[in-house]
Amino acid sequence: MRALKNRKGKLNSKWISPLTIPEIDFILKKMNKGKESEPALTEYHVQPKVKIHKRINEASVQIKKILSDIRNEGNIQQKSVEVIKSKIAPVIAETAKNPDIYYLFEEMQTKNEYTYNHNIGVGIIATYLGMKLGLSKESLSELTLAATLHDVGKTRIPESILEKPGKLTATEYEEMKRHTIYGYELLKNIPDIPPSIALSALQHHEREDGQGYPLRLKGNDIHHHSKIVAIADVFHAMSSNRVYHQAMPFYRVIEQMNRDMFGKFNPEILLAFVNQLMSTLVGKEVMLTNERLGTIIMINPYDPLKVLMKTSTGIIDLRMEKEMQIERIIG
Numbered sequence: 001m002r003a004l005k006n007r008k009g010k011l012n013s014k015w016i017s018p019l020t021i022p023e024i025d026f027i028l029k030k031m032n033k034g035k036e037s038e039p040a041l042t043e044y045h046v047q048p049k050v051k052i053h054k055r056i057n058e059a060s061v062q063i064k065k066i067l068s069d070i071r072n073e074g075n076i077q078q079k080s081v082e083v084i085k086s087k088i089a090p091v092i093a094e095t096a097k098n099p100d101i102y103y104l105f106e107e108m109q110t111k112n113e114y115t116y117n118h119n120i121g122v123g124i125i126a127t128y129l130g131m132k133l134g135l136s137k138e139s140l141s142e143l144t145l146a147a148t149l150h151d152v153g154k155t156r157i158p159e160s161i162l163e164k165p166g167k168l169t170a171t172e173y174e175e176m177k178r179h180t181i182y183g184y185e186l187l188k189n190i191p192d193i194p195p196s197i198a199l200s201a202l203q204h205h206e207r208e209d210g211q212g213y214p215l216r217l218k219g220n221d222i223h224h225h226s227k228i229v230a231i232a233d234v235f236h237a238m239s240s241n242r243v244y245h246q247a248m249p250f251y252r253v254i255e256q257m258n259r260d261m262f263g264k265f266n267p268e269i270l271l272a273f274v275n276q277l278m279s280t281l282v283g284k285e286v287m288l289t290n291e292r293l294g295t296i297i298m299i300n301p302y303d304p305l306k307v308l309m310k311t312s313t314g315i316i317d318l319r320m321e322k323e324m325q326i327e328r329i330i331g
């Protein structure tokens with residue numbers, strides 16, 4: 001460990017890092033060099049963001065129409081499944097390859113029609129997470145479909161409950177919770193789609209500690225895809241404007257998920273997710289709780305919120321700063 005000097009040239013025992021600034025600069029340069037030759041990343045930067053934006057919007061319009069048909073007809077037509085598989089899922093899969101999930105987050109916060117965009121948003125986040133977890137191609141396509149249709153049971157919930165701006169009554173809340181069962185019933189008998197799709201609709205509000213609904217299942221009884229969809233669902237809900245709450249800033253969402261959700265979500269999936277989200281912040285400028293500014297240069301994989309930062313006066317290792325945290329991302 002090396003102690004770093006403060007502005008007056010004195011050693012400051014608070015700023016301790018295993019690496020010097022030149023050493024970290026060298027590592028970052030090396031990391032960026034690797035990224036420059038990565039085809040997926042280059043492709044994304046070349047492809048205008050506006051194109052992805054347009055395709056997400058088109059997918060949102062298509063899912064809106066499909067959900068409206070399901071609400072009116074009371075069931076899912078085979079042609080709707082085909083549109084989801086052939087038109088919507090490919091847009092989701094392509095968008096999930098985007099390495100800049102922070103951009104996607106900003107994209108989500110600009111949307112107003114929560115219900116329709118929620119399906120696409122959860123599809124993208126779950127697929128992104130599934131890719132990072134190394135799921136097979138086949139499993140990943142199932143997951144995309146499961147995540148996109150996870151809330152399909154809400155088409156059987158009266159709009160007066162879905163759109164209610166205030167708190168739901170106990171009876172309304174019980175009915176709202178039944179969207180999981182309705183979704184399962186809608187999906188379980190559709191030919192050509194695997195059982196995990198219906199299971200994700202049924203289980204995405206179950207929690208590892210058995211405190212979820214509708215069946216209060218515990219860890220091993222919950223399908224792996226349902227666990228991924230559950231995390232994507234909560235992340236998207238916290239990140240979006242709703243009738244009853246304002247969207248939370250990106251870093252607050254990560255912090256709250258990291259703090260409150262262990263025990264409720266599968267710890268390996270959650271840690272992988274938080275790690276991935278935090279790693280998108282490497283290179284971004286942030287403000288700390290003491291108003292000091294700095295740039296994130298490294299993420300600790302076992303404690304991803306305790307990052308290593310470069311400031312104008314030295315390196316700060318947040319693992320060693322109990323009182324200091326990131327307040328917000330500047331850009």
Ligand SMILES: [Fe+2]
Pocket residue numbers: 150151179204205
């Ligand atoms: Fe749900």
